[in-house]
Amino acid sequence: METVLQIAALALMVIGTLFSFIGVIGFIRMPDAYTRLHATGKVSVFGIVFLLLAAILLTPLSLWKGLVLILFVLLGSPSVAHSIASAAYRIGLPMSNPARDDLKGKMEQGDGKD
Amino acid sequence: METIVTFTTWVVLAAHLLMALVAAWRVWRGENSIVRLTALDLAGTLTLAVLVLISILERNSIFVDTAIALAALSYLSTVAVAKFISDQKVF
Numbered sequence: 001m002e003t004v005l006q007i008a009a010l011a012l013m014v015i016g017t018l019f020s021f022i023g024v025i026g027f028i029r030m031p032d033a034y035t036r037l038h039a040t041g042k043v044s045v046f047g048i049v050f051l052l053l054a055a056i057l058l059t060p061l062s063l064w065k066g067l068v069l070i071l072f073v074l075l076g077s078p079s080v081a082h083s084i085a086s087a088a089y090r091i092g093l094p095m096s097n098p099a100r101d102d103l104k105g106k107m108e109q110g111d112g113k114d
Numbered sequence: 115m116e117t118i119v120t121f122t123t124w125v126v127l128a129a130h131l132l133m134a135l136v137a138a139w140r141v142w143r144g145e146n147s148i149v150r151l152t153a154l155d156l157a158g159t160l161t162l163a164v165l166v167l168i169s170i171l172e173r174n175s176i177f178v179d180t181a182i183a184l185a186a187l188s189y190l191s192t193v194a195v196a197k198f199i200s201d202q203k204v205f
Contacts, residue, residue, distance in 0.1 A: 006115050010122055017126045020163065024133045027140070027156060033148040040152055044159045051126075051166050055178070058119070062175035069182050073162075076189040080155055083193050087200035088148040 009054040016050030023047065031096040033088045037081055044077040120171070127167045134160040147199055151192065158188035 019042055026039025049070055056066040092109035095101070137160060140153035162181050169177035198204050 003115055006119050010119060013122060013126050016163075017129055020130065020133060020160070024136055024156070027152070028136065033146070033152065036149060036152055040156045040159075043156060048159060048163055048166070051163050055166050055170050058170050059173050059175060062169065062178045065175055065178045065182065069178060069185060072182065072185055072189075076185065077159075080189060080192050080196075083196040084148060084151055084155070087151075087196040090200040091148075093146065093148060 005057050009057040012050045012054040012057070016047045016054070019043070019050065020047035033093050034085060034095060037085055037088075041077060041081050044073060044080075048073050123167055123170050127164060127171070130160050130163045130167065134164065151195055151199070154195075155188065155192045158184065158192070162188070 023039050023041075023043035023046075026042070027036050030036045030039055052066045052070050052073075056063055089103065090107065090109060134157050137153045137157040141150050141157060144150035144153055162184055165177050165181040165184065169175060169181070194204055
């Protein structure tokens with residue numbers, strides 16, 4: 001039973017690290033601020049949640065603390081991404097190669113300077 | 115088995131520290147304030163991961179408490195700075 005838990009925790013740690021790695025690579029390589037925000041969402045949701053599940057499996061003492069932190073990350077990360085994207089649109093940062101802009105003319109925008 | 119778990123945790127910890135360094139580099143040399151703010155949030159998230167990994171290494175749950183406090187502070191500061199960038203005032 002102990003060995004099964006440890007193998008599961010190892011797999012969860014490796015999967016979480018891969019997700020974080022993909023997120024950081026996306027953050028470096030993506031062309032504009034909005035797509036970079038899309039990439040960093042992977043780090044905070046999948047990376048942290050898988051690492052915390054591994055910590056819960058390996059250290060039984062931190063079960064409820066880990067669940068509280070998972071809930072907090074799952075609630076906080078989307079609202080942080082929303083507020084950053086809203087600020088980027090309000091100061092008028094340009095998108096690279098947009099398909100369409102549903103908010104065009106409905107919100108006052110700046111000139112792209114911060 | 116214990117040795118493999120400890121070794122993998124050290125490797126994963128090193129990878130997360132490296133990624134946090136990359137994020138800190140983008141805070142220093144970002145193109146605009148939004149990219150810098152995103153990098154700051156990313157660095158906070160990776161520091162959270164580092165704290166969770168230290169709690170796995172030490173088998174001690176006090177580091178998860180620290181991680182909860184860091185998550186709350188990082189969330190509040192990022193939202194406040196984003197609001198300041200968009201409206202030029204905080205409240």
